[in-house]
Amino acid sequence: MPVSQPAVIRSRRVVLPDGERPADVLIREGRIEQIAAHGSLLAGSLRDTEGGLTDLGDTALLPGLVDTHVHVNEPGRTEWEGFATATRAAAAGGVTTIIDMPLNSVPPTTTVDGLAAKRKIADGQAWVDLGFWGGAIPGNVADLEPLHREGVFGFKSFLAPSGVDEFPHVGPADLEAALAEQARIGALAIIHAEDPAVLDAAPQQPGVHYRDFLASRPADAETAAVARLLDTARRTGARVHILHVSSAAVLPLLRRAREDGVRVTAETCPHYLTLAAEEVADGDTAFKCCPPIRDESNRDALWAALANGEFIAVVSDHSPSTPDLKLLPAYGGSGDFAAAWGGIASLQLGLPAVWTEARRRGHTLADVVRWMSAGPAELVGLTGTKGAIAVGRDADLVAFDPDGEFAVRAAELHHRNPVTPYAGRTLTGAVRTTWLRGRVVDTAAGPFGRQLTRPTRPEEFQ
Template identity: 55%
Template sequence: MHGELRRTTQVTTRGDARSEVNSIPSTVTVEALNIKRKAAAGKTHIDVGFWGGAIPGNEGDLRGLHDEGVFGFKCFLLHSGVDEFPHLTADEMEADMAELAKYDSLMIVHAEDSRAIDHAPTAEGNQYSNFLASRPRGAENVAVAEVIERARWTGARAHILHLSSSDALPMIASARRDGVKLTVETCPHYLTLLAEEIPNGATAYKCCPPIREASNRELLWQGLLDGTIDCIVSDHSPSTVDLKDVEGGDFGVAWGGVASLQLGLSLIWTEAKRRGIDLPQVMQWMSAKPAELAGLTHKGRIGLGYDADFAIFEPDSAQVVDVNHLHHKNPISPYNGRALAGVVKGTWLRGQRIDFQNPLGRMLRRGDV
């Protein structure tokens, strides 16, 4: 799945939280890409592909990374959270988009506007309402508008990462009707969790953009059903308990991110089932569409010529999440204790069952068949 591929693109070398930005070195040159591939080879239990990074000053490296098979390029429009992966201004993003348009590569964008965030209230303290106010919908909306217009002007393909603001849906739909090459994803935490239910000090729920209100969640589901949102991806962002500031409960200092890779299918199925949405539709959002977005022509479905990647899923079974029984390295999750519908009983990669003992994964390049 696209989301899983993106979130595991860079091998974690420091034990830090967010793999795509704070794994050293950032994948912004061919040399760094080769270091990552060498580090990951023979150690992965799934097939792993890499995304490049677009940062100030590396425009000249983009073509080389593209030719080496990255799936596309990620950029931020505000501070990424780590100094090793600086963000682009809208003008710098436009220049990089113009470059990527020459060879039809894809720019994937963390769309929050830095100026709007700078003018928002502080997030410090244990009040979730303060954190939510510190990452307002307007910051997303302004940034999404920038992505749309720069994609329109350059003709580049652009993808909005982890959309949480339903306010942006009408302009996304309008841009697509105009022919702008735009795709959009959202994530399990935005489709299952509610700001109104998050306890103060519960930093396990912190992610950026934030989990918003119930009315917002329902509009995101509608965006999926009407096709404005293309896919659901994990945005898997694990963190140590220390970085989450569990004891202090301060949203201003806690690491932002939700680890949901193992639970994603059950999370979405729980909500989809309640809404009368069938499992084949869920598979379109979580498997077929992400694979299509990343250009994985041999993954995302079961069919002749595909890789026989599949899971055995019991949709009528149930489970209660226990972080101590997950395969996650760090036992922290906002879903701990949550009752979910559906249980994954096993996963197969290219026809072989993943046993967590023998790494079966391969390094993928764009267009691999």
């Protein structure tokens, strides 16, 4: 096979690890070979090459986003999403790498056979690069090391019921055993942290009022679960990551644990940073997720923590379903928050949603890249290839117009089902082009994403 010719992408706003500046980015064989002064790579040998020159002008050039929290749901619940639709939506939203959650697929990724089934069906469908999380559930401790050897990026557990029978939550003894084993094999534990006893004691009032649903998933459920998890992590020495933090009340617990030497990180999500309980209309179950979207003052506290570096990542927790399961009134549903499926569909919209609010609060594109690309890549050990515009990294790049505005029309998104709480909103920031390893992602080219496995260099998992 002949060696491909280099290509140059130029922008006056290239977001690099040390800040934003004008630059030329030289790409060869899918990797970034050189970052040069703006306008310096016009020499004759590049001008007429196969790759050519793409001049973005004032459109920003970002590294592709890394979304480590995506529920693809295939096989088994492909009508909810699927690899083809999820990864196409990801690419359209500037996401070039996703890590798929071990549920709500059937079978779940709790055994090597379950992983093999998922890999087989994903083959040839992915528009972006993708990897897989494993699952730690009651009774599968013996499966963790084989899954780890197969390259999963870590293991997810629920401390409260997950919502699907095939992925049960872990009790205290199960959690202790799973974390001890993950500490032994050097795996990352990622945890949905809500306490089932607190949830059971909370008022359960079915109906269309969001305030009733919010009362059924109180912040105390998160703090109690995180406290228990951190105690277990101290005893076992496991490295733990708190998924989708919705309540700022957990932040003091995380600070103290880090001071004590516990290896703990945390993430939050676009919907917790951009939406608020006060704006959720009666029956609008597109907003339902667990843990829930909380009030405006809590949202402000999450932003303050993000600015202070207390979250390693902002990731989508894209968890879609069919409209009938959301019980949306527009589809003939009851609008009952208690009975509706809980999950936010937002994979294509995370970047503009976060940028819209980040810019309003005085943050920069470099901040957004740190939260949504560099941080997630660090979390899963992909800093050798993903997460930055840097020499030697994959040429996963995004042309992003930070001033472009668009109204969200759910039916026009690449998600399989036209349900999202962002429908009807005007967002700022438009993805113009996405490159995966130097190639434009478009429907004419067909999908060419690769399946990734966990890096094995221990220094990447400190």
